[in-house]
Structures are given as structure tokens and as C-alpha cells.
Amino acid sequence: MNKLIQCAVASALLINVSMAFAVPDNLRVIGNLVEEPCTILPGDENIPMDFFDTPEKNFYAYGETPPKEFVIKLADCDTSIGKFVEVTFSGTPNLALPGFLALSTSSVASGFAVGLQNSDKTPLAIEQKGSKLTLQDGANQLRFYAYLKGEPDAIADKTIKVGPYSAVATFKLDYE
Template identity: 45%
Template sequence: MAYELSARGWLPMTVALVLSLSLMMPGKIQAADNLNFTGNLVAEACTIRPGDEALQLRFDDLSSHYLYVNTRTVGQAFSIHLVGCDISIADSVTTTFSGQENTELPGLLALASGSRARGIAIGLETLSDKLLPLNVISEPQALSIGDSVIGFKAYVRGEPKAIAQQTIRAGQYRAVSTFTLAYP
């Protein structure tokens, strides 16, 4: 019986509390046009083939002795595949590679943190062996109706000081670059 009286005593108090809280809450505040949205809708000439937005290139094992003699490796080809190209929107594409630059070899990629190897950098070039420095827009490459393939090469190069002092350190390495496509 005491439980029922106690429960009845709390009910009026709870209703009074809820009513007093709702009276203390401020009313709705409304301002006119205080949220604006902007953007830029573009028509791109092509789409990157699914899977090519995150490319991985694995180099073969490499001897530091090879770099002491030759300073760099032969370029290893890789491609970016574009699909659904509409040349009425754009008939060419440029590519810009960006990433952390090697301090001894400007224009080449530095190794990512966690790499055990030292004294090397990663370079990028066209299929015709023309250097593609980081953060520099490539020459336009022609697009085809439908699908197009843009080809590049990557290579490993020894840093001049590491070659001269023969201090290239062996171990696993990794470098990261971001490519940006533009339709001029």
C-alpha cells in the first residue's frame, strides 16, 4: 500500500516538472536565408576505370650495386584506363602527379615513412622516357571515343650523395603519389 501512495505522489511532481521545463525552453528562432549551398557541376570527358583510382606498382627486387653502377633502373610501365570518353567534351587529358618530394632529387618522390631502404627516390616518366616531375602538368595526351589508356613509367633512382658514398641501405620501401587528371 505504501508503494501506491509513493507512486501517486511522484506523478503530479513529474507532470509539474515537465510543464515547468517546457515553459523555460526558448521559442523557435527562425532567420531568413541563413544557409546557402554552392557548387560546380562539371562534365568530364571520361571516367577512370574502376580499380584504376588506386593503382599499385610493385618493383622487382633491386640490388644497391646496380644503382651504384647505373644510378637508376629501367622504367616500369603502368597505365591509367579511362572509359566512356566523350571527345565532344574534351579531346585530350593532362596528368599531374603529386606527393612528397625527395630533397636530394627534386621532382622525384621521397620514400614514405616506415620504409627501411634509404638513399633512393621514385621517378615518373612518359612512355617515351620524358621526365614527369611532381606537381608539373604533363603534356596533353589525345583521347579516343570510348576507352583510352594513358601510359607512364616509374623507376628507382639512387640519390647522388648515397651513390658517391655508397650508403644506399637495403630494405623494403614505399612511396605514395596522387594523380590528377584535367581535360584542357
């Protein structure tokens, strides 16, 4: 009987304790629902680029690699909402090559950076809007280029370090 009373008292205490922590209206959800002209389909938001094996001698001979195309795929575009898009790439800047994307700190290789170009192969600095591109109804493909460029001092001193490398950028779409 004593154990039954102890269990009843303990249960009553637990009920009171849990009620003491209940606070009404303590979660508020806010936001701003917007209408965008296009969507990016799941799976198309990540764009892997592989420069495969690049001989470091290419940097000493040419200074940079040939540009490699990549595409941002847009779907379900509605030109009644927006007729143009500008793309801005952001990431960690390379200190030796302003406007270029730095290699990730986990990279073994060093002495070079990633450059970006618009579809017409004009330079596109990180943190700056690209060319204004005209949208069409339906699917659109925004074409850009990336290339590797040796840092001037690393080329002059022949100190480009070989090994695995990576770089990460984020793109933002601004519609008009």
C-alpha cells in the first residue's frame, strides 16, 4: 500500500511539473511567400565540375587551363513574372587573384584559383552580377565557364603545389 501511495504522489508531481513548463503561443512562424519566375528542380541545384588531372606544367606554360562549360538549369519559367535573370556567384575570394574563387582550405594543391566567365567568355568576378540574361517560357539553360588560373607569384617562383583540391561557390538568381 505504501508503494502505491508513493507511485501516486510521484505521478502527481510529474504531471504538475510537466504542466508548469507549458507556455501558450511560444512558437511563431513567419516568412514572406514570393513568386519567382523559374524553379530549380531537385538535383539541379548542385553543379559538380571535375577538371580531372591537370598537369602543373600547364600553369607555367599557359598560365591557365582552357575554360570548361557548366550550366544552371531553370524550369517552369514564366516570363509574365520575370523576363530577365542576373546570376551572382559568391565564395571565398583568392587574395592573389581578385575576383577569383579561392581553393578550399582542405585542398592539398595550391598556387592557383578558379576563374568564372559569362556565356560569352567575358570575365565574371565572384560577388558581382553577371550579364543580364533573357528568359524564355519553360526550360532555360544558363551557360557559364570555369577555369583554373595560376597565381602570378606561384608561376614566377614555380611554387604551384600538386594534389587534390576543391572550391565551392554559391549562385544567386536575381530576376527582373
